[in-house]
Amino acid sequence: MISEINQLEAIARQLEPNKNQREQLIQRVSAYSQAYLEGISDAPANYAFEDGRGLYESPIAEEGIEIGEALDLLGENVDKSGIGTTSGRFLGYIPGGALFPSALGDYLAAVSNRYAGFFFASPGAVRLENMLISWMAGVIGYSSKAAGNLTSGGSLANLLAIITARDTHSITGDKLARSVIYFTEHIHHSIDKAIHVAGLSGCVKHKVPVDKRYRMDAEALRSAIATDRAAGLNPWLVVGSAGTTNTGSVDPLAEIAGIAADHGLWFHADGAYGGFFKLCPEGRAALNGLELADSLVMDPHKTLFLPYGTGALLVKDGAKLYASQNWDAAYMQDAPENMEELSPAELSPELTKHFRGLRLWLPLKLFGLAPFRAALSEKIQLARYFHQKIQSIDGFEVGPTPDLSVVTYRYLPPRGDVDAFNEMLTKKIQQDGRIFISSTRIDGKFILRVAISSFRTHLSDIDEALNVLKWTAKELAEEGY
Numbered sequence: 001m002i003s004e005i006n007q008l009e010a011i012a013r014q015l016e017p018n019k020n021q022r023e024q025l026i027q028r029v030s031a032y033s034q035a036y037l038e039g040i041s042d043a044p045a046n047y048a049f050e051d052g053r054g055l056y057e058s059p060i061a062e063e064g065i066e067i068g069e070a071l072d073l074l075g076e077n078v079d080k081s082g083i084g085t086t087s088g089r090f091l092g093y094i095p096g097g098a099l100f101p102s103a104l105g106d107y108l109a110a111v112s113n114r115y116a117g118f119f120f121a122s123p124g125a126v127r128l129e130n131m132l133i134s135w136m137a138g139v140i141g142y143s144s145k146a147a148g149n150l151t152s153g154g155s156l157a158n159l160l161a162i163i164t165a166r167d168t169h170s171i172t173g174d175k176l177a178r179s180v181i182y183f184t185e186h187i188h189h190s191i192d193k194a195i196h197v198a199g200l201s202g203c204v205k206h207k208v209p210v211d212k213r214y215r216m217d218a219e220a221l222r223s224a225i226a227t228d229r230a231a232g233l234n235p236w237l238v239v240g241s242a243g244t245t246n247t248g249s250v251d252p253l254a255e256i257a258g259i260a261a262d263h264g265l266w267f268h269a270d271g272a273y274g275g276f277f278k279l280c281p282e283g284r285a286a287l288n289g290l291e292l293a294d295s296l297v298m299d300p301h302k303t304l305f306l307p308y309g310t311g312a313l314l315v316k317d318g319a320k321l322y323a324s325q326n327w328d329a330a331y332m333q334d335a336p337e338n339m340e341e342l343s344p345a346e347l348s349p350e351l352t353k354h355f356r357g358l359r360l361w362l363p364l365k366l367f368g369l370a371p372f373r374a375a376l377s378e379k380i381q382l383a384r385y386f387h388q389k390i391q392s393i394d395g396f397e398v399g400p401t402p403d404l405s406v407v408t409y410r411y412l413p414p415r416g417d418v419d420a421f422n423e424m425l426t427k428k429i430q431q432d433g434r435i436f437i438s439s440t441r442i443d444g445k446f447i448l449r450v451a452i453s454s455f456r457t458h459l460s461d462i463d464e465a466l467n468v469l470k471w472t473a474k475e476l477a478e479e480g481y
């Protein structure tokens with residue numbers, strides 16, 4: 001038996017590279033990363049024709065491969081296929097860009113494998129994450145009663161918010177069919193999905209009309225609640241947008257909060273895209289009233305420019321999140337009680353989790369807040385600039401002045417179907433790859449949008465986008481599309 005164990009050990013020890021091997025690995029990965037980062041300014045914003053299929057030619061096998069070969073596979077099949085989210089000319093969906101120190105934070109978190117689920121297991125890691133949550137609560141204007149959780153993204157944070165609201169209002173089986181949720185058609189689809197996943201599909205969903213700038217009509221909300229209540233229904237939740245993905249518009253948060261308070265509803269604000277604009281003066285003005293929401297979501301992997309994998313939920317009365325998510329388990333009986341800090345595992349469905357605070361803490365500490373504030377102001381001003389410039393190009397019409405940093409617009413061709421033309425224009429620009437834009441539908445119309453939210457997007461990128469749009473539209477119109 002001993003000799004067999006020794007044999008197994010000899011093979012298993014391959015899992016622990018020695019110092020020299022580690023240095024080689026780091027050196028190769030570092031060289032690859034530097035080349036990638038140096039290439040971003042010239043790289044396309046979209047790799048339209050690569051699909052990553054080459055990975056299948058190197059299946060997972062008994063024998064390992066060299067790091068160089070692995071990096072070649074990655075470079076060819078992963079990093080050169082699909083959308084180029086690290087490019088400053090990537091203006092589709094909601095960009096972020098991926099701050100480099102976050103990559104180092106992930107590296108350090110993975111090397112030390114801190115268990116950030118419970119305070120007793122890694123007091124420092126939990127304090128670090130709690131400190132980030134309190135910092136965000138401060139940015140919003142919540143008191144020290146707030147609690148929250150770093151999630152993998154905004155969709156999961158929205159889900160956790162909806163579940164906390166559900167548990168606080170005890171929306172259970174027999175109450176479902178007469179319980180009403182209010183939101184507008186511009187709400188992010190992750191809210192609808194969260195309602196489904198939280199077992200609340202049986203609730204009545206009341207779509208509140210919007211004004212000309214796609215913001216919730218607060219008076220319509222007030223009268224909808226009154227009408228529903230008079231009909232014997234149970235209005236319990238209103239979800240507002242602190243920056244919609246479609247158009248970047250911000251619902252009248254302060255008014256919604258007042259109405260929700262008058263009628264005893266939970267008010268959840270989805271600021272996955274918009275929340276962090278609270279860090280700059282233009283954003284603070286636009287997001288007035290966000291601090292009045294019962295819960296809110298903001299995504300560091302969007303407007304704090306982190307690589308994908310970090311969202312955040314904040315709950316104004318943290319005890320409600322704890323009441324919804326704190327659980328007992330026999331095998332956890334040695335964990336000391338009455339800790340001075342709440343733990344992520346008591347505030348979310350996760351038990352073992354990525355120590356994701358480090359990828360947020362490191363860039364905030366290294367850079368300080370000033371460059372973040374400047375970058376966010378810059379994004380809002382670039383959006384206003386784009387909005388002004390695009391309407392001065394022949395043939396383009398624009399949507400409303402942006403509340404934050406999304407601009408909607410489209411081209412009106414001299415003849416032919418407007419929707420089909422703009423769909424073609426989007427495709428052509430995406431295939432060209434110099435810039436990346438995406439589209440949406442508003443009131444049934446095909447609408448183009450730019451979302452300016454990567455820390456790498458500057459004036460020259462916006463000028464290039466204007467240029468590409470101008471000439472591609474002209475070309476397409478001349479082809480007589």
Ligand SMILES: *Cc1c(COP(=O)(O)O)cnc(C)c1O
Nearest residue numbers: 153154155188190245270272273
């Ligand atoms: C992106 C987004 C979400 C979803 O967040 P993920 O991080 O993509 O899961 C929710 N709401 C809004 C307004 C968003 O922009």
